[in-house]
Amino acid sequence: MNFWDQMVDEVEVKEVGTRDGFQMETEFIPTQQKIDLINKLSRTGLKAIQVTSAVHPKAVPQLQDAEEVMANIDRQPGVSYSVLVPNLRGAERAVEMKADSWELMQSVTESHSRSNANHSVDETLRGLEPVIKLAHQHGVEVRGGMAVSLGCPFEGQVPFERVLYVAEAYYSMGVRNLCIADTVGVASPRLVYETCSKLIARFPDVHFDLHVHNTRDMALANILAALQAGIRSFDSAIGGLGGCLYAPDATGNVSTEDLIHMLHLMGIKTGVDFDAIMAITPEVERIVNHRLESAVYKAGPSSRLYPAPTKQIKKVQ
């Protein structure tokens, strides 16, 4: 069956700007601004918002107000509010916060695991076991993130076996939602297609998400490739918030505006009100106090029309 002949009908977009985006912001964003933003995002049709992180406040000072944010947002029915949970201490906090879903994060390479979690892959996986048990006890959904699945800033290309190893570990612990993450934005569409296809074939009862960064401008091409492989939900960040620790000048997560814009143009539903998102972006720009990189935010949507000039203007191709 040709992808183009039978277009995907609908996909899910998960907003990660206030977590993966904000944690890259050096200046502290007042808690009330975070709450207001999440409340606005909650009313755009988004069904999943990664709100904050239960990481140690000293590790990510920007998200030290996780409890206050989670306690004061105005929760909309039908919207899942998730929190990143790095360890058992974080899990206990996430229980108190009444997060609908926990985002776990496991690097698939040793060097990234040591850099990010200060432990080997096996050590970190062992640490996630009681976390997952606790989630199941509380009936909370768990998403198993697989960082650097598509390339590692220290090791380069990642053998598929490393991804498989982590996916199997999650699976054996009962996790049925996994997130394939191109953490530093290095993947090509071909690698995305092949990795996603193989994982979907291997774990037919797992729901896979894709998390891509636009570091090398391939985010939307990678999402297209993932759609062709069968992926149906994608992380994105409003305005393209976020960034890359290793390339300070680079762009961040794929932008929610650009993603929804492309999907809608292709006739793929997201349930998200594009205009409502675009109305929020200028506020995000004021909050973070720097220009945002969303192309559609800067150029306007493809549907924007201009009055035809009455006299000849500069030649263009």
Added chain:
Amino acid sequence: MNFWDQMVDEVEVKEVGTRDGFQMETEFIPTQQKIDLINKLSRTGLKAIQVTSAVHPKAVPQLQDAEEVMANIDRQPGVSYSVLVPNLRGAERAVEMKADSWELMQSVTESHSRSNANHSVDETLRGLEPVIKLAHQHGVEVRGGMAVSLGCPFEGQVPFERVLYVAEAYYSMGVRNLCIADTVGVASPRLVYETCSKLIARFPDVHFDLHVHNTRDMALANILAALQAGIRSFDSAIGGLGGCLYAPDATGNVSTEDLIHMLHLMGIKTGVDFDAIMAITPEVERIVNHRLESAVYKAGPSSRLYPAPTKQIKKVQ
């Protein structure tokens, strides 16, 4: 046959930065700098370079030195040096310049034709007839550009029949190389796939190129879709030079660096030396005196590795 199971082996990249890119630069670029840049680009493995335009100097003052540039570049064997030819007067100049190939430009919508050429579609097509005859007399290759084939800034969505009308007109005048242009960067991958597929099916003996702008960040996704439709040659501009008349803050042509980077990562050959292109980009930035938007130029290629930190750093997904 699944695109992903039998990957494309090789594609051609045509550099258009010194024409489509430079014409958007308001400050005049000294002629010798243009010549030096084209000479450097000629030695990277690029097989086709759109050098300049034989447009009236008053219409595009930036390219008023077309003759001088074409007379003084150091032509490499195997490289095709093309010139944009807007009309018969331009064609006569292009003969004198000994351009290897002429780029014609025909808007497919009435309002864009009037805005760009000050004439209706039929009037402009009639004007191209003696141009094409002259090209054939001189044994010069002709590429028939079809501007706003994938969306018009004044009319919005363009019925396929409009594109077909112009393609048939070119074909009946003997042109066998057509360029499908997303002039203002509005196309989705779906539209690109459908338009390219239909044109290739209709004109099996025509060689089609795709010209995309990255205005809404879909350039690489659109190129992926075009590859799947059977397109095998693509325009791009070093550094992502160029822009959009209607969205001053928007990005320009798809960047040569980003395009080659993605293709090579996917195992698709271009014959172009990626490192050689990346070595030229900083010079282009000095020439135009503003930041360039190529993502790979800013972030470095996916193959760039970083030393693993010895202690834990900030959490990332």
